[in-house]
Amino acid sequence: MGAVTFDEVTKKFGDVVAVDRFSVRIEDGEFMVLLGPSGCGKSTALRMIAGLEEVSGGILSIGERVVNNVAARDRDIAMVFQSYALYPHMTVAKNIESPLAANRKVRLPAAERATRVAEAAEILGLTDYLGRKPGELSGGQRQRVALARAIVRRPEVFLMDEPLSNLDAKLRTQTRLELVDLHRRLGTTFVYVTHDQVEAMTMADRIVVINEGRIQQVGAPQAVYESPANLFVATFIGSPPMNLISGKVSASAGGSVEVTTDAGTVTSTCSASLSKGADVVVGIRPEHLSLSETTSSGKGLRAKVENIELLGHERHVICSAAGSKIVFRQANDAAPVALGQEVTLDAEPDGTHLFDPTSTQRLN
Amino acid sequence: MSDIPTTSTEATAGSPDAPAMPVPLGKGVRRFGRRLSDSALAYLLLLPSLIVFGVFAYYPLYRLFWYATHHQSRFRNRPATYVGFSQIRDTLTGTDFKDGLLHSGLFMVYTVPLGLILGILLAVSAHRRLKGIKIFQTIFSSTVASSVAVASVVFLTLVNAEIGYFRDVSWLSLKNPTSALFAVSLSAVWQNLGLTFIVVLAALQTVPDELIEAATLDGYGAIRRFFKITVPTISPALLFLAIVLVVFALQAYAQIEILTGGGPSGGTETLLFKIADPSGVRSLGEKASLSLGLFVLTAVVAGAQFGIMSKRVHYGD
Numbered sequence: 236m237g238a239v240t241f242d243e244v245t246k247k248f249g250d251v252v253a254v255d256r257f258s259v260r261i262e263d264g265e266f267m268v269l270l271g272p273s274g275c276g277k278s279t280a281l282r283m284i285a286g287l288e289e290v291s292g293g294i295l296s297i298g299e300r301v302v303n304n305v306a307a308r309d310r311d312i313a314m315v316f317q318s319y320a321l322y323p324h325m326t327v328a329k330n331i332e333s334p335l336a337a338n339r340k341v342r343l344p345a346a347e348r349a350t351r352v353a354e355a356a357e358i359l360g361l362t363d364y365l366g367r368k369p370g371e372l373s374g375g376q377r378q379r380v381a382l383a384r385a386i387v388r389r390p391e392v393f394l395m396d397e398p399l400s401n402l403d404a405k406l407r408t409q410t411r412l413e414l415v416d417l418h419r420r421l422g423t424t425f426v427y428v429t430h431d432q433v434e435a436m437t438m439a440d441r442i443v444v445i446n447e448g449r450i451q452q453v454g455a456p457q458a459v460y461e462s463p464a465n466l467f468v469a470t471f472i473g474s475p476p477m478n479l480i481s482g483k484v485s486a487s488a489g490g491s492v493e494v495t496t497d498a499g500t501v502t503s504t505c506s507a508s509l510s511k512g513a514d515v516v517v518g519i520r521p522e523h524l525s526l527s528e529t530t531s532s533g534k535g536l537r538a539k540v541e542n543i544e545l546l547g548h549e550r551h552v553i554c555s556a557a558g559s560k561i562v563f564r565q566a567n568d569a570a571p572v573a574l575g576q577e578v579t580l581d582a583e584p585d586g587t588h589l590f591d592p593t594s595t596q597r598l599n
Numbered sequence: 600m601s602d603i604p605t606t607s608t609e610a611t612a613g614s615p616d617a618p619a620m621p622v623p624l625g626k627g628v629r630r631f632g633r634r635l636s637d638s639a640l641a642y643l644l645l646l647p648s649l650i651v652f653g654v655f656a657y658y659p660l661y662r663l664f665w666y667a668t669h670h671q672s673r674f675r676n677r678p679a680t681y682v683g684f685s686q687i688r689d690t691l692t693g694t695d696f697k698d699g700l701l702h703s704g705l706f707m708v709y710t711v712p713l714g715l716i717l718g719i720l721l722a723v724s725a726h727r728r729l730k731g732i733k734i735f736q737t738i739f740s741s742t743v744a745s746s747v748a749v750a751s752v753v754f755l756t757l758v759n760a761e762i763g764y765f766r767d768v769s770w771l772s773l774k775n776p777t778s779a780l781f782a783v784s785l786s787a788v789w790q791n792l793g794l795t796f797i798v799v800l801a802a803l804q805t806v807p808d809e810l811i812e813a814a815t816l817d818g819y820g821a822i823r824r825f826f827k828i829t830v831p832t833i834s835p836a837l838l839f840l841a842i843v844l845v846v847f848a849l850q851a852y853a854q855i856e857i858l859t860g861g862g863p864s865g866g867t868e869t870l871l872f873k874i875a876d877p878s879g880v881r882s883l884g885e886k887a888s889l890s891l892g893l894f895v896l897t898a899v900v901a902g903a904q905f906g907i908m909s910k911r912v913h914y915g916d
């Protein structure tokens with residue numbers, strides 16, 4: 236069915252390696268998000284599934300079929316483009332019908348085409364706009380037409396390349412929910428490309444985090460957030476980003492590791508045993524830091540409050556600690572801190588991540 | 600009908616407090632003042648183009664009409680006499696006009712479709728295979744830069760009966776009235792090709808890649824995709840070219856003068872050539888009447904093109 240398998244798939248443009256030995260299996264019916272910064276190769280990966288880019292190496296399959304040499308039109312996929320790519324000279328109805336009518340060899344009878352167009356328009360609330368041209372629609376409506384054109388052919392796989400990036404913030408939030416709903420209703424494989432971590436976290440069943448053409452981590456949103464596989468994933472996902480402080484292992488025993496940094500000592504839950512004196516990078520998310528109740532224990536990170544961001548429901552307190560910037564979150568009803576105040580911050584051991592500074596891989 | 604209030608009741612009802620009355624009045628005066636200054640500004644902005652059109656279009660048109668309604672002796676010393684519409688009528692129903700019309704029409708039929716098709720073919724191949732190879736685009740479009748005279752002389756050499764490369768190609772012979780018009784048309788096609796090529800190529804490059812990719816995924820084969828997606832998207836450029844080529848065809852002069860001088864036996868005398876009348880066989884009044892005919896013809900053809908194609912031309916959003 237509609238599973239997509241990358242097996243060591245590589246794409247080169249001349250000397251540029253846009254996609255470097257991708258290996259991942261996107262399960263049938265899964266909502267998979269390809270997430271990464273601009274230029275990381277996520278569009279290229281998606282376009283290879285579509286057949287718009289040739290595969291330079293490795294094996295790409297849709298279902299059980301190897302598609303390396305299958306033409307785009309024969310792949311049974313539908314794609315929603317960032318620009319929507321609607322045909323400006325055709326009405327909405329003709330645009331939606333296009334995938335059913337384009338290929339004369341496999342064309343459905345006109346009556347059936349009409350039913351399916353009506354059905355797709357109904358699902359996306361476009362029934363009243365079928366007679367209009369794309370130029371007479373709002374951005375959100377055009378986006379729906381693009382979606383309708385994709386679902387009308389009932390493909391095995393939906394591909395979407397940043398389909399929400401041309402919408403305003405409010406519409407984007409709303410459409411996010413509608414896409415999740417659509418996915419649930421259709422039960423088809425969705426492969427969705429974005430650089431927006433919020434979209435990835437809110438919509439995905441699983442996320443593929445990509446950087447510089449390589450897969451960094453594959454996993455459920457929560458898993459990727461809670462145990463990032465390396466420093467890139469740790470800092471790319473989460474806002475404000477994870478705090479990073481370098482330090483040295485000062486004790487390692489019984490499933491916990493103590494790290495001494497210039498700002499103080501923290502403890503991390505860590506099943507691996509690390510050699511004493513080893514360099515590590517400590518990563519702590521802002522919500523896993525809190526003001527210490529007891530200042531005398533000698534544990535915790537000493538920091539000085541430099542700035543406070545008020546967000547209404549919470550505060551982000553930005554501090555400096557021995558030359559690094561540390562941000563922590565505070566509920567709005569917590570006792571306020573003052574600018575310039577010296578504070579000691581406690582880190583939750585379960586939320587304290589350790590990374591190897593040279594390989595950047597996760598240690599605990 | 601009784602529930603429609605009269606103006607007076609409405610006025611009293613609408614303004615229960617007395618000072619309300621003068622306010623709309625003042626507003627109205629101000630609005631009128633603004634309208635006046637707005638239109639004054641509009642006319643001021645229009646003035647330059649009004650002057651240009653007046654001097655170069657409307658006045659000449661008026662003079663044209665004046666000449667067409669006056670009989671001018673070929674000997675300049677005699678005064679012109681007013682003859683009303685008789686001269687126009689006689690000229691436009693005469694064989695001279697009909698021949699010119701036929702030749703101009705044929706010239707149009709030979710040059711416009713062929714020019715468009717060749718231009719599109721060249722542009723498409725340059726766009727697809729030679730993407731980025733500037734030298735081919737330069738070669739294809741070089742005729743834009745060369746003058747009609749130069750291009751015509753080159754063509755003349757090619758079909759020269761003694762030494763020309765194409766001297767044995769009978770359908771390019773300039774000695775035969777039927778083939779001569781076709782040969783001259785071909786030379787015009789070639790001369791216009793650079794322009795057609797550049798315009799179509801530029802239009803092709805504005806077609807978004809994603810549009811073509813979407814069509815590919817939808818299942819259009821290359822040829823159907825071209826006609827169903829690409830052509831409609833570049834249709835404004837094609838309409839523009841069609842009109843320009845028609846106007847070029849109706850205004851062709853230099854290549855006819857250089858290649859055949861209107862001959863053999865008037866076989867390449869188009870309407871415009873008859874109006875220009877290099878051998879001076881027609882009177883000013885006759886030529887003015889022919890010009891009026893050409894003017895109407897041009898307007899009708901261009902109007903028809905707009906009418907037919909505007910239904911099928913898509914101007915983006």
Ligand SMILES: Nc1ncnc2c1ncn2[C@@H]1O[C@H](COP(=O)(O)OP(=O)(O)OP(=O)(O)O)[C@@H](O)[C@H]1O
Binds near residue numbers: 271273274280430
């Ligand atoms: N047709 C091409 N020719 C050459 N290089 C290309 C081509 N397409 C993409 N690249 C390169 O491949 C890399 C990956 O590009 P890709 O479009 O996949 O990035 P992306 O992750 O989608 O980025 P964005 O978020 O900006 O869309 C980039 O370095 C890009 O410059």
Ligand SMILES: [Mg+2]
Binds near residue numbers: 277278279396
């Ligand atoms: Mg992209």
